[in-house]
Amino acid sequence: MSALGDILHRGRHVAGHHPYPRVEVDAAGWEDAAFQTADGRCTLLSLWGEVDGVHMALAGPDAMEIAVISLPCAGGRFPSVGQHHPPAIRLERSIRDLYGLEPQGAIDERPWLDHGRWGRRRPLGAATSDAGSGEAYDFLPVEGDSLHQIPVGPVHAGIIEPGHFRFTANGETVVRLEQRLGYVHKGLDGLMQGADLGRAAKLAGRASGDSTVAYATAFAQAVEAALGIAVPPRAQWLRALMIELERLANHLGDIGAICNDASFALMLAHCGILRERVLRAAAAAFDHRLMMDRVIPGGVAVDLASEGAAQFRALLAEIRARFPALVELYDDTTSLQDRTVGTGRLDPALARQFGAGGFVGRAAGRGFDARSLAAPLPYAELGFKPVTRSEGDVNARVWVRIDEVNHSLALIERLLDGVPMGEIAAALPSVAEPREGLALVEGFRGDVLAWLRIGADGRIARCHLRDPSWFQWPLLEAVIEGNIVADFPLCNKSFNCSYSGHDL
Amino acid sequence: MSKLLLQALILPPVTEPAPKPAADALAEIAAKVDAAAKRRLGRSLSIREVDAGSCNGCELEIHALSNAFYDLERFGLRFVASPRHADVLLVTGPVTRNMREALERTWRATPDPKWVVAVGDCAADCGLFAGSYAVAGGVSAVVPVDLHIRGCPPSPIRLLEGLLALLES
Ligand code: SF4
Numbered sequence: 001m002s003a004l005g006d007i008l009h010r011g012r013h014v015a016g017h018h019p020y021p022r023v024e025v026d027a028a029g030w031e032d033a034a035f036q037t038a039d040g041r042c043t044l045l046s047l048w049g050e051v052d053g054v055h056m057a058l059a060g061p062d063a064m065e066i067a068v069i070s071l072p073c074a075g076g077r078f079p080s081v082g083q084h085h086p087p088a089i090r091l092e093r094s095i096r097d098l099y100g101l102e103p104q105g106a107i108d109e110r111p112w113l114d115h116g117r118w119g120r121r122r123p124l125g126a127a128t129s130d131a132g133s134g135e136a137y138d139f140l141p142v143e144g145d146s147l148h149q150i151p152v153g154p155v156h157a158g159i160i161e162p163g164h165f166r167f168t169a170n171g172e173t174v175v176r177l178e179q180r181l182g183y184v185h186k187g188l189d190g191l192m193q194g195a196d197l198g199r200a201a202k203l204a205g206r207a208s209g210d211s212t213v214a215y216a217t218a219f220a221q222a223v224e225a226a227l228g229i230a231v232p233p234r235a236q237w238l239r240a241l242m243i244e245l246e247r248l249a250n251h252l253g254d255i256g257a258i259c260n261d262a263s264f265a266l267m268l269a270h271c272g273i274l275r276e277r278v279l280r281a282a283a284a285a286f287d288h289r290l291m292m293d294r295v296i297p298g299g300v301a302v303d304l305a306s307e308g309a310a311q312f313r314a315l316l317a318e319i320r321a322r323f324p325a326l327v328e329l330y331d332d333t334t335s336l337q338d339r340t341v342g343t344g345r346l347d348p349a350l351a352r353q354f355g356a357g358g359f360v361g362r363a364a365g366r367g368f369d370a371r372s373l374a375a376p377l378p379y380a381e382l383g384f385k386p387v388t389r390s391e392g393d394v395n396a397r398v399w400v401r402i403d404e405v406n407h408s409l410a411l412i413e414r415l416l417d418g419v420p421m422g423e424i425a426a427a428l429p430s431v432a433e434p435r436e437g438l439a440l441v442e443g444f445r446g447d448v449l450a451w452l453r454i455g456a457d458g459r460i461a462r463c464h465l466r467d468p469s470w471f472q473w474p475l476l477e478a479v480i481e482g483n484i485v486a487d488f489p490l491c492n493k494s495f496n497c498s499y500s501g502h503d504l
Numbered sequence: 505m506s507k508l509l510l511q512a513l514i515l516p517p518v519t520e521p522a523p524k525p526a527a528d529a530l531a532e533i534a535a536k537v538d539a540a541a542k543r544r545l546g547r548s549l550s551i552r553e554v555d556a557g558s559c560n561g562c563e564l565e566i567h568a569l570s571n572a573f574y575d576l577e578r579f580g581l582r583f584v585a586s587p588r589h590a591d592v593l594l595v596t597g598p599v600t601r602n603m604r605e606a607l608e609r610t611w612r613a614t615p616d617p618k619w620v621v622a623v624g625d626c627a628a629d630c631g632l633f634a635g636s637y638a639v640a641g642g643v644s645a646v647v648p649v650d651l652h653i654r655g656c657p658p659s660p661i662r663l664l665e666g667l668l669a670l671l672e673s
Contacts, residue, residue, distance in 0.1 A: 115601075115602045117602050117604070117605075118601050118637050118638055119637070120637060123638070134605065154606045155587075155606050157585035158585070159553045159555075159563055159567055159583060160555070161555050161558070161563065162555050162556075162603060162606065183557075183600065183603050183606070184555070184557045184558070184600055184603065185602055185638050186557055186559075186598060186600055186633045186636055186638050186639055187633070187636035187637050187638035190636060190638070191632070191633065191635070199632070203632055206559040206561065206631075206632060206633075207559065208560060209558070209559040209560040209561025209563075209657070210560055210561070210564060212561065253564075253567075266505070266508070266509075269572060270508070272568075272570070272571035272572060273518060273571065273572050276568060276572075276573050279568070283659075289565070289659060290561055290564065292561070292656065326508075329505055329508060332505070498560065499560070500559045500560050
């Protein structure tokens with residue numbers, strides 16, 4: 001029996017959780033799951049809390065097997081997973097900040113999302129009020145000769161999201177980077193509680209604006225799994241179309257922006273034109289440039305008219321005509337290659353340990369791509385194959401994006417050719433008892449996880465959204481070590497982690 | 505590369521004609537801009553973007569202002585890296601409690617005369633995030649706002665209209 005199968009076998013099965021099983025375990029079972037994960041027999045997909053318990057989502061080695069393990073926390077405590085498995089540390093610190101549940105044995109007891117400014121502690125658990133005037137953060141001590149520190153942020157020099165980076169450098173070389181995040185914490189989990197499905201879907205679509213379609217789809221799929229409804233095939237195809245358009249736009253933007261951070265502005269100018277064309281075609285077909293609120297629980301909100309499809313075909317033709325010359329330019333410009341090759345190299349073992357998704361994982365040999373999971377999205381019918389590289393450097397992350405742009409172009413064409421006719425949304429039934437659902441959807445940045453419980457009143461009782469950035473941010477700290485400070489923007493852009501998606 | 509550069513010389517530009525400044529934005533700003541300040545700045549503004557809690561959707565569209573279609577710099581508008589070099593703060597997001605102080609400090613670091621433009625529905629009234637324990641309010645709850653540009657996110661054209669109104673007033 002697989003490690004995950006074994007854990008499931010010993011737990012108590014919880015009814016009404018779809019499409020993957022959920023089991024309740026005791027503290028020993030929880031620790032066992034943590035050990036199996038630390039030993040690499042399972043991948044941690046997420047870890048989250050609620051008032052009286054904690055949950056972790058795990059995947060078997062090939063991700064064909066997925067399950068949720070739950071531990072009721074009667075005494076307000078749970079055995080720390082992070083003490084055995086570092087990728088869990090920040091998630092655990094967040095559970096403590098929001099719900100006040102104590103991870104016992106935790107190595108890092110500092111708050112994470114809570115900066116002491118909310119005017120209350122444990123806002124989603126047994127809340128108490130406080131002054132909210134903020135508190136100093138204990139950065140990790142760094143000792144050694146000739147070291148100096150460079151604090152950056154939360155307000156950065158470019159048009160980007162806020163976060164704080166504390167560099168310790170020896171001359172030009174970075175010895176350690178420590179991140180402090182949480183600045184854009186908007187209280188998403190709290191806003192979700194009690195929201196009706198329509199409002200909750202909109203909130204999910206604003207967890208990270210650049211991945212709005214992926215989030216809205218993950219949320220919708222989790223709702224549909226929970227309620228047991230079948231979404232019309234046409235809606236599934238249109239969702240996949242929007243997801244691929246979102247990927248295309250973001251990858252094009254990223255390729256240009258990464259080159260721009262290596263002072264090669266020409267790529268940004270050309271990629272920026274192609275990105276804008278994607279957004280304009282999306283606006284023409286779906287009436288929103290980023291396609292926000294176009295995916296709804298039950299299906300999609302707008303149908304694709306034949307003029308819209310024609311726009312997309314013209315878009316494909318244009319990108320196919322122009323993109324190869326840009327790829328050639330990237331590949332042939334030695335001054336650019338000099339910056340990207342060998343820079344910010346991610347160890348494949350770390351990528352595996354952290355379950356790094358998206359271009360971060362796939363550029364370092366981790367082949368996981370949530371598009372390979374079985375239905376409901378029609379990727380199996382489209383002949384989808386994940387793209388992987390093994391070098392793990394900035395260059396490999398650029399190439400994964402280039403290959404995925406090309407692959408998305410092919411997928412979009414097949415989606416346009418094959419999209420079935422019919423309804424675009426199914427009605428949502430009302431429920432008499434609580435229902436739970438989980439979904440994993442591959443956005444441009446990696447796999448977005450949505451877990452939710454719908455109460456007997458038909459509203460969201462708890463919704464947890466896990467951005468791929470949770471497992472990518474810590475790796476950025478690792479890859480920058482030994483690189484020069486001046487290469488940080490390049491490494492950072494090649495990761496392009498979400499602040500909002502992470503800070504919630 | 506030479507081929508690409510040559511094509512760029514020969515092919516017509518993709519840049520859009522300038523939009524008319526939005527009438528409502530003009531009215532909002534006209535009341536607030538001091539003529540003397542305008543004389544001093546001429547028709548050029550340096551903009552510092554501050555994300556005070558956005559979902560990053562607004563940032564994507566602000567970025568788009570610099571692409572070849574909208575080409576913000578032709579209007580004398582440009583993004584700068586420091587608030588100390590800025591005339592305008594372009595602020596997005598509901599202001600989170602965790603970002604409030606950073607926004608206040610950025611505002612104080614910006615020399616007078618200065619304007620604040622609040623971008624997006626969240627920046628106006630917190631949008632869907634209204635009522636959260638983690639949100640301090642719209643931008644005007646923290647720093648004085650001269651102009652609101654609505655939308656979720658506002659399209660680059662709407663952003664341009666708003667910013668041009670700031671110049672023309
Ligand atoms: S206005 Fe919309 S796009 Fe802008 S930050 Fe708010 S939710 Fe995101």
